[in-house]
Amino acid sequence: MDQQLCHPECIASSSPDISYQRGVRYTYRYSTTIATTLQGSTSGRNGLALDCVVDIDAISKCHLMMQIRNPQIKRLSPQKEHSVQRLKSLRESLERSRLKFSLQGGKVTALCPQEGEQLWTLNIKRALLSMIQTSRTTEKQEVVKETDLYGTCTSKYERRGPLLVKTRNLRQCQQDRLAYFWSHSTRLREDTTVDSKLQCTQRHGTTVMEEVNCTEIISMVPLSGSTGVVKTQTVSTLTLLRAQKGTPSGVDTLGLGVLTDLQFVEEGAEGKARGRTSSPQEATDTVRKLCGLTSDQQQLSELFLLLAFQLRALSLPQLKTLWHDASFKCRNDWQPLLDGLPACGSEECIVLLTDLIRDEEIEQERAHSFLTTIALIPHPSPHIIGSVNALLKTPEVRTKALLTGSSLVHLLCQRRESPCSLIPQVQSFIQALKDTLGEGCGGEKPELLYALKAVGNAGLAASALIPQLNLCMQSHSTPLELRLTAIQAFRRIPCNADAGGGWSTPGESLLTDNTLRLSRLAFDTARVRRVFLPSCSSGDHRHHLTQG
Known part of the structure; x- marks a missing residue:
């Protein structure tokens, strides 16, 4: 990989900007609490809390490195907080990898996670770095489009004395992501089922961010006939503890990393994002498990979704091998692998499916049904059209x-x-x-x-x-x-x-x-x-x- 991909050129600017000085380590305390409550319920709140120390070192003018230390994870219940001692491996995972990133114009423009960084730990670091994104404007108000953990949508910055208040239009973030997923989505005139808000209060020091407090509230109104509002509230704080001179060790031993951004990536959403590969044998095992299930609909749905992701990670030759080995029907005459191909939706899956139709290995009625499904693929390639x-x-x-x-x-x-x-x-x-x-x-x-x-x-x-x-x-x-x-x-x-x-x-x-x-x-x-x-x-x- 070209090193410049993960170390973009620092763009010179005459505007005032947050400046992390090279040779200085900035140590923050990061705390976040996620709690869910049901209105009208007497069971109280349930959730998780994370508390840790974060070191940020400046490598160059706009290239920085962060490291999480001493993470503490607690489970929240109506009675008390429980330290999650048995999750030692989770704490070790958070501490294991340092993350290089670029900060320019108050925005985190690139992340360079090391090979082997787990997706869930990277998402936590994305949430943390999203908090330090700010506005460098001297105006009283600014509305700008920016990308963070939630996606790309507008942020409003408003100066209130020494503080800078930031609000995010999270609904716009959600709509833009859905519009990308569904090629012909239609915006609802009014959606009152889900309300999401984010507000952050930032306090700048003379050179760097000194304190950030963010509150995110997501409320879901149940369907007609149900009672109570489900509310999830996330409260996060980032506080500068100290800034002291010191040279970060081991910078030269870090790998180049893989270029990515601040947007949240769902675990299991993409085979590549999960950092794992699949094999025809694994997919065959999943097909056999599907045939063995009869009554557990939830497990059936989960296994079929797993099969779709496994197929998405296979090449065309691997899919052809898999078809030869696992195209059998279950006792109820269901053929999981055949139904999994359109659900997979990758170029390789669609090419195999059209080959099967062309070779008349699929009956005509089902072939017509599959062709309707293929027509709804949101991102077709020239090869699929071919x-x-x-x-x-x-x-x-x-x-x-x-x-x-x-x-x-x-x-x-x-x-x-x-x-x-x-x-x-x-x-x-x-x-x-x-x-x-x-x-x-x-x-x-x-x-x-x-x-x-x-x-x-x-x-x-x-x-x-x-x-x-x-x-x-x-x-x-x-x-x-x-x-x-x-x-x-x-x-x-x-x-x-x-x-x-x-x-x-x-x-x-x-x-x-x-x-x-x-x-x-x-x-x-x-x-x-x-x-x-x-x-x-x-x-x-x-x-x-x-x-x-």
């Missing part, structure tokens, strides 16, 4: 593959800055649509209908097919259903796209058609699209996925 293109040569699933492929093309093009029309797999798919449409929709009606719906799904990538759409609308021999579907195929093509001429003629011909019996109007491109496509200017996130 694997779906191969199914266009299989008559049994061709029409379904047209709809699936077009949805994936649209999603891929939405997320790319460069023109997606230059991607070979996209070019091949659009060419297949062009060949199907032919000259003026003169082929078989059912397949033409699916092809036109696919053009509507594909959106911007299908702009090159505007001449074919015009021919479909213009021909009086084309069935009315196809002519109207051709108009609807423009629903995702930008309104300013070159229509290639010919709109007025099909528009007028449709108006004079006795079946429609509409008043005669002189239609131009914009008018036709405004009448038939009211969503033109705002975009259309719907996919045609069914063959009905």
